[in-house]
Amino acid sequence: MPLPPDLETPCLILHRDRLERNVKAMADRFREIGVPLRPHLKTAKSIDVARICAEYGADRWTVSTLREAEYFAAHGLTDILYAVSIIPAKLERVSALNRKGADVAVCLDTLDTAQALARASIDGPPLRVFLEIDVDRHRTGLRPEEARLIEIAQTIHDAERLQLYGVMAHGGESYAARSLTELEAMAEQERSITVAAADAVREAGMPRPIVSVGSTPTARFGRSFDGVSEVRAGVYMFQDVFQSNLAIAPLDDIAVTVLASVVSHAPHLNRLILDAGGLALSKDRSCATQENDCGYGFLADEDGTAIANLTIEGVSQEHGYVTTRDGQEIDFTRFPVGSRLQILPNHACMTAAAYDAYLTVDGQGGNLRVWPRVNGWDTYRN
Amino acid sequence: MPLPPDLETPCLILHRDRLERNVKAMADRFREIGVPLRPHLKTAKSIDVARICAEYGADRWTVSTLREAEYFAAHGLTDILYAVSIIPAKLERVSALNRKGADVAVCLDTLDTAQALARASIDGPPLRVFLEIDVDRHRTGLRPEEARLIEIAQTIHDAERLQLYGVMAHGGESYAARSLTELEAMAEQERSITVAAADAVREAGMPRPIVSVGSTPTARFGRSFDGVSEVRAGVYMFQDVFQSNLAIAPLDDIAVTVLASVVSHAPHLNRLILDAGGLALSKDRSCATQENDCGYGFLADEDGTAIANLTIEGVSQEHGYVTTRDGQEIDFTRFPVGSRLQILPNHACMTAAAYDAYLTVDGQGGNLRVWPRVNGWDTYRN
Numbered sequence: 168m169p170l171p172p173d174l175e176t177p178c179l180i181l182h183r184d185r186l187e188r189n190v191k192a193m194a195d196r197f198r199e200i201g202v203p204l205r206p207h208l209k210t211a212k213s214i215d216v217a218r219i220c221a222e223y224g225a226d227r228w229t230v231s232t233l234r235e236a237e238y239f240a241a242h243g244l245t246d247i248l249y250a251v252s253i254i255p256a257k258l259e260r261v262s263a264l265n266r267k268g269a270d271v272a273v274c275l276d277t278l279d280t281a282q283a284l285a286r287a288s289i290d291g292p293p294l295r296v297f298l299e300i301d302v303d304r305h306r307t308g309l310r311p312e313e314a315r316l317i318e319i320a321q322t323i324h325d326a327e328r329l330q331l332y333g334v335m336a337h338g339g340e341s342y343a344a345r346s347l348t349e350l351e352a353m354a355e356q357e358r359s360i361t362v363a364a365a366d367a368v369r370e371a372g373m374p375r376p377i378v379s380v381g382s383t384p385t386a387r388f389g390r391s392f393d394g395v396s397e398v399r400a401g402v403y404m405f406q407d408v409f410q411s412n413l414a415i416a417p418l419d420d421i422a423v424t425v426l427a428s429v430v431s432h433a434p435h436l437n438r439l440i441l442d443a444g445g446l447a448l449s450k451d452r453s454c455a456t457q458e459n460d461c462g463y464g465f466l467a468d469e470d471g472t473a474i475a476n477l478t479i480e481g482v483s484q485e486h487g488y489v490t491t492r493d494g495q496e497i498d499f500t501r502f503p504v505g506s507r508l509q510i511l512p513n514h515a516c517m518t519a520a521a522y523d524a525y526l527t528v529d530g531q532g533g534n535l536r537v538w539p540r541v542n543g544w545d546t547y548r549n
Numbered sequence: 550m551p552l553p554p555d556l557e558t559p560c561l562i563l564h565r566d567r568l569e570r571n572v573k574a575m576a577d578r579f580r581e582i583g584v585p586l587r588p589h590l591k592t593a594k595s596i597d598v599a600r601i602c603a604e605y606g607a608d609r610w611t612v613s614t615l616r617e618a619e620y621f622a623a624h625g626l627t628d629i630l631y632a633v634s635i636i637p638a639k640l641e642r643v644s645a646l647n648r649k650g651a652d653v654a655v656c657l658d659t660l661d662t663a664q665a666l667a668r669a670s671i672d673g674p675p676l677r678v679f680l681e682i683d684v685d686r687h688r689t690g691l692r693p694e695e696a697r698l699i700e701i702a703q704t705i706h707d708a709e710r711l712q713l714y715g716v717m718a719h720g721g722e723s724y725a726a727r728s729l730t731e732l733e734a735m736a737e738q739e740r741s742i743t744v745a746a747a748d749a750v751r752e753a754g755m756p757r758p759i760v761s762v763g764s765t766p767t768a769r770f771g772r773s774f775d776g777v778s779e780v781r782a783g784v785y786m787f788q789d790v791f792q793s794n795l796a797i798a799p800l801d802d803i804a805v806t807v808l809a810s811v812v813s814h815a816p817h818l819n820r821l822i823l824d825a826g827g828l829a830l831s832k833d834r835s836c837a838t839q840e841n842d843c844g845y846g847f848l849a850d851e852d853g854t855a856i857a858n859l860t861i862e863g864v865s866q867e868h869g870y871v872t873t874r875d876g877q878e879i880d881f882t883r884f885p886v887g888s889r890l891q892i893l894p895n896h897a898c899m900t901a902a903a904y905d906a907y908l909t910v911d912g913q914g915g916n917l918r919v920w921p922r923v924n925g926w927d928t929y930r931n
Binding site for chain 2: 173176177209231232253255260275279304308310339430431432438445446449451452483484485486488520522524543544
């Protein structure tokens, strides 16, 4: 699948056929299961990608920054969960969106924040609040057996301008799983603990909140979604080497790659030098703990065919250092200066964040379109 | 030094007083030594920062991307070294700048590229070329004893539209130094090998090229600059925890910090949760090899006072996980939800790249100004 010859490198290629295949597969799975997806847009950060999810039925959304919320709302999306603990200082940005009908929901897990929100003056419809539940000691959240859970739920339930809408969990420890059995167990842990939290709220006399769970591994490998109201996942749209190493997806499903050029040969170091370094690839080394550790990204040739014997052993800010995995001498004639390689990212969310936009191509590598991304957090502009 | 209360977090704070102090100190040092600086703008990526360097005498520049070259040239800077190996596909962007008078120089270290440039049609003044020299097996470059060095030099020297202008080296292994003695030895190695390369070119009958060396550690600790024509360094403007751990600068010199908010408490994990995670801080863990490993950044309170007993033990995309270094229980009352912390970056170049702009403040934390940054590589826009 040849890419256009005149692209500036490094650049971020998005393969639209793979993206659509990934989106469709997850949508099909959850249509069959009968639970709606709430796609997480933190990986793609692109309205064009969100529209493909919508074509496959998505009508509710997850974001990781308020800037994403503002961007997607400006493009017409509604029912958006901002899935990082809200603090009072950020409430006005949420309220401003909700006054315009974006229907942004927030999450929290502390009594202080619940009390501050209960006191806040919130106009428009009541603000929907999710309680974050800790299912695996990975991030933050409340344990279902904690007295705090009910106290916080009650504070929200009693507040006139708040609606205790859901409990949510992110089974992030699934990323550390080593086998299908472990993945299934983590999905079940995520489900059962979050459902238990919703049940605990109901047993305390409040309406049962909806149950929102998710991560790409648990979404993909969960066997039961009993009691679950919706599933959040994001990286499945693109996949990456880390997910591939978890056996979630073959390398051929990875929809986003970095196109880089060979800019130098260092025969005395048995190295090819690429123009994609720590900024273009990210310094994510999550694969270092996995069996198929490929350094700073998995190398493929310009047409996308994996080159299993090469590895990116190191990066500087704008240089990537490629050598062989087994110490064999590189065949430099195969990779002349100016030739190009595609790099499958270790962690798609981190790598994509270095770019303002995707260069998207169809399955034949043609029909180039630029799809912008919404990076960063700020609202200020000069 | 209190910061304004109404900043969106996470955001990138640039302390102008520290920046200016760092710029002045390096400028003073090299004015005394009698060798000009060619500041590397890859860390700051900001014309406002470059202007401060110019106020302290800088009149030549280094960049790491052609986008930087285009941005700084558009703001009037000239004599710009693009210090990543050029390839023929990138020549037209350089030529376009040089036709407008930017006087961009390039570097290379392969015969293939030298021959391609010699054949290329280059209008405007001759293109200045630096040969990259490998002084420490860190990156790429030619060894002075290699026959290739003279062959490539001769190819450039003989080409009508090229000028064999300089030899350059980056003593990147200085970042791995563990003592002042080692730093001094690495600076001397960088100097002596690069000078030897220039001498080898002259002994082969060509005019002696200028000698350009540099990295912040070798610039700071080199004892002799005999035979050196110019020194490149970039991170010294901001400094960071990695440099501080090399004893190059005290933590108080670090000019760029991330301001983050405490968004949650997880007492059962003995954790504060920040709204600055892998994207806001970068996943650079270069300090992991140093004695003062502070996780994903060194924590300070809102006013900038170091909090030595806390560490950022982990990050997710938008979450930072803070715990104590010694296992002691966190005093959560000291860090209420909504309170703010400053995080000194492990590696300023990587952290700053996540932000479109700096919020710059004066020494009293006031006089807020937004200074944009030029991130990325591309030329395409929708």
